[in-house]
Amino acid sequence: xxxxxxxxxxxxxxxxxxxxxxxxxxxxxxxxxxxxxxxxxxxxxxxxxxxxxxxxxxxxxxxxxxxxxxxxxxxxxxxxxxxxxxxxxxxxxxxxxxxxxxxxxxxxxxxxxxxxxxxxxxxxxxxxxxxxxxxxxxxxxxxxxxxxxxxxxxxxxxxxxxxxxxxxxxxxxxxxxxxxxxxxxxxxxxxxxx
Amino acid sequence: xxxxxxxxxxxxxxxxxxxxxxxxxxxxxxxxxxxxxxxxxxxxxxxxxxxxxxxxxxxxxxxxxxxxxxxxxxxxxxxxxxxxxxxxxxxxxxxxxxxxxxxxxxxxxxxxxxxxxxxxxxxxxxxxxxxxxxxxxxxxxxxxxxxxxxxxxxxxxxxxxxxxxxxxxxxxxxxxxxxxxxxxxxxxxxxxxxxxxxxxxxxxxxxxxxxxxxxxxxxxxxxxxxxxxxxxxxxxxxxxxxxxxxxxxxxxxxxxxxxxxxxxxxxxxxxxxxxxxxxxxxxxxxxxxxxxxxxxxxxxxxxxxxxxxxxx
Numbered sequence: 001x002x003x004x005x006x007x008x009x010x011x012x013x014x015x016x017x018x019x020x021x022x023x024x025x026x027x028x029x030x031x032x033x034x035x036x037x038x039x040x041x042x043x044x045x046x047x048x049x050x051x052x053x054x055x056x057x058x059x060x061x062x063x064x065x066x067x068x069x070x071x072x073x074x075x076x077x078x079x080x081x082x083x084x085x086x087x088x089x090x091x092x093x094x095x096x097x098x099x100x101x102x103x104x105x106x107x108x109x110x111x112x113x114x115x116x117x118x119x120x121x122x123x124x125x126x127x128x129x130x131x132x133x134x135x136x137x138x139x140x141x142x143x144x145x146x147x148x149x150x151x152x153x154x155x156x157x158x159x160x161x162x163x164x165x166x167x168x169x170x171x172x173x174x175x176x177x178x179x180x181x182x183x184x185x186x187x188x189x190x191x192x193x194x
Numbered sequence: 195x196x197x198x199x200x201x202x203x204x205x206x207x208x209x210x211x212x213x214x215x216x217x218x219x220x221x222x223x224x225x226x227x228x229x230x231x232x233x234x235x236x237x238x239x240x241x242x243x244x245x246x247x248x249x250x251x252x253x254x255x256x257x258x259x260x261x262x263x264x265x266x267x268x269x270x271x272x273x274x275x276x277x278x279x280x281x282x283x284x285x286x287x288x289x290x291x292x293x294x295x296x297x298x299x300x301x302x303x304x305x306x307x308x309x310x311x312x313x314x315x316x317x318x319x320x321x322x323x324x325x326x327x328x329x330x331x332x333x334x335x336x337x338x339x340x341x342x343x344x345x346x347x348x349x350x351x352x353x354x355x356x357x358x359x360x361x362x363x364x365x366x367x368x369x370x371x372x373x374x375x376x377x378x379x380x381x382x383x384x385x386x387x388x389x390x391x392x393x394x395x396x397x398x399x400x401x402x403x404x405x406x407x408x409x410x411x412x413x414x415x416x417x418x419x420x421x422x423x424x425x426x427x428x429x430x431x432x433x434x435x436x437x438x439x440x441x442x443x444x445x446x447x448x449x450x451x452x453x454x455x456x457x458x459x460x461x462x463x464x465x466x467x468x469x470x471x472x473x474x475x476x477x478x479x480x481x482x483x484x485x486x487x488x489x490x491x492x493x494x495x496x497x498x499x500x501x502x503x504x505x506x
Contacts, residue, residue, distance in 0.1 A: 013334075013335050015334065015336075015360050016333075016334040016336070019334040019381050022385075023382065026383070027384050030384070046309070046337035046338055047337055049337070147277060150278070150308070150333065150335075150338075150382075151273065151274060151279070151307035151308065152309075152312070153308070171308050171309060171310055172310065
């Protein structure tokens with residue numbers, strides 16, 4: 001497991017800050033997210049109260065396309081997909097059902113899918129994006145931060161986009177502009193200009 | 195005769211002799227666990243007979259350990275039952291208190307989290323007040339503990355022990371009015387507490403709870419109860435066969451000045467009140483039979499001698 005390039009918890013209350021550092025490390029470790037996050041800065045102000053986390057994700061595994069785990073052959077009036085790895089099969093079936101309808105998509109056995117439609121281009125099908133790792137990453141990251149943040153902080157704003165993410169939570173409505181100012185300030189600490 | 199709380203651990207073989215001996219010495223078995231080949235007894239035994247019990251237990255490879263919290267029921271209060279607060283801390287503390295004989299109930303508040311928004315509802319307040327003492331497991335920030343604790347202990351009449359990440363001295367400084375006990379360096383954590391430095395605060399919880407409850411026992415000793423809770427438990431169980439007909443781990447839970455009887459109040463309350471203890475003295479004469487806020491159980495509050503003028 002690679003450690004973070006940068007990991008800081010900033011808090012006036014030293015005891016609480018240390019405790020949250022441990023909590024964050026435990027939770028990110030449990031959820032297997034340490035290798036995904038490059039830099040992470042957490043800022044907590046119990047007076048407001050406010051919990052803010054900003055970070056940068058590492059380079060993610062690329063998109064999974066159909067050609068990565070199957071071959072597409074033209075046959076009769078449609079195509080046959082010959083699968084070599086079942087990992088993303090359920091996602092693939094869902095996509096195909098949605099696109100062609102259940103009546104045209106058949107799966108005679110575990111390793112084969114037939115599409116009985118005339119207007120299918122095999123090369124198009126080969127490029128089909130079956131799984132996007134960033135989609136579940138955003139969900140997992142936000143879940144982890146929600147779990148790390150003190151409970152009951154329900155006024156919140158979050159974003160996971162283009163290799164960076166933030167999570168701001170409080171139990172009170174925050175002053176206008178405060179979040180933007182803090183985000184810019186904390187992102188600067190991990191070397192990101194917003 | 196002073197009864198001392200102990201835990202007996204030994205094999206199943208001939209353990210009935212130990213049960214008989216405790217009975218003959220005038221002690222009480224409060225809880226009996228069968229764990230495969232092992233038997234664990236939580237009991238109250240006369241102080242002067244402990245050595246004798248040890249001698250009898252030796253050939254049976256039995257162990258007699260002092261367990262200061264046998265015969266107490268403790269509320270472990272967690273701000274909520276969310277993943278943030280469970281299972282770590284709450285369960286670790288509850289488990290640790292159980293090892294020294296206490297019966298613990300983890301109470302997850304419905305809205306105990308947050309700083310400004312923390313709340314305690316009437317049902318939670320009443321349930322906590324049915325225990326001998328409450329251990330509040332709070333969080334990591336002084337600021338939050340200071341602001342939320344007054345709300346969380348509003349209406350609580352039992353002794354409160356506060357645990358939080360700040361040191362004991364800091365907790366003492368920020369909590370006003372003072373709580374009965376404080377345990378520092380024990381806040382929210384996200385892993386099981388296993389290391390030595392993490393177990394130390396758990397030991398301090400046990401110490402602090404024991405100290406608070408000894409003070410409570412001394413207070414009661416000034417005006418003794420009309421009947422010992424352990425004795426009342428044995429009588430109730432003999433006459434109503436509660437343990438034999440129940441699947442609860444502790445069908446009758448002993449508290450310092452009362453009992454929680456896990457049978458339906460509507461069905462059994464009258465029968466219980468009229469039950470004769472000895473020479474015409476009934477349970478209703480020495481104790482208040484109340485509906486518990488915990489499910490539909492019965493909560494018996496034993497009256498002191500000064501109120502009843504009866505001692506059985």
